[in-house]
Amino acid sequence: MPKVDDAHFAARRRQILDAAGACFAREGFHRTSMQDIVRESGISAGLIYRYFTGKDDMIAAIVTEWHERRTTMLGDDPATGYLDVLRRVGDPETRDELRLAVQVWAESARNPAVREMSRANVDRPVAAVAPVLAAVSDDPESLARVFIAIYQGLVLQTLWDDGLDHAxxxxxxxxxxxxxxxxPPGDGGQGD
Incomplete structure (x- = not known):
């Protein structure tokens, strides 16, 4: 019986986070109200508050999930994984996710808790790939940050330029x- 309860809890939480993410991507964190999330999710405010203390709690959950997905995508082969992460930026289905990413970056300049999470979610991959990059660089941490900046720049350019040639x-x-x-082996990063 607890498995059903856990599954129900996880599904309801996912429904709320998906609704919040859609609202945040569309209107930004500050213009999105709890009522917007209630409307988008179809769940009562009282029930939403059983799962989250408020918008900041939802933002934290979304940021955590977002960075966990990217870390998973990097996998065991950092170069191929990195190109896969970049390739995903060009997928039209990720448009709302990209808008949300920019919202998170903007919020990190204002909100110390989001800044701390965002910094940790940059520092972890830097620490993970620095040993690999040490074989080719005297400053592997800075080189890792350059590749993170390339990703961040691609996200912004994708949102600004509908004609950007991702390949x-x-x-x-x-x-x-x-x-x-x-x-990387195979296609040289061209994609499918």
Missing amino acids: AYLRAVALLLAPLGFA
Whole structure:
């Protein structure tokens, strides 16, 4: 019986987070009200408050999930995983996710808790790939941060420029990776 309760809890929580994420991506954190989330989710405010203390709690959960997904995508092969993360940015289905990412970055400049999570979610991958990059750089942490900045820049450019050639962007990044000994196998980062 507890499995059903756990599954129900997880499904309801997911429903609320999906609704909140859609509202945040569309209107931003500050313009989104709890009533907007109630309408989007179809769940009463009282029930939402059983799962989350408020918008900040939802934002924290969304930020945590967002970074966990990217960490999982990197996998065991950092170069291929990194190009997969970049490739996903060009997927039209991720548009709301990209808008939400920019909202998180903007919120991190204002909200110390979101800034701390965002910093941790940059510092962890930097620490994870720095040992790999140490073989090709005297400053592997800075090099890792450059690749994070490339990702962040692609997110912004994708939102600003509907005509951005993602395949060309990926080929350029693959060219940057190649001299470091991290050229991905197969398509050179062109995508499917």
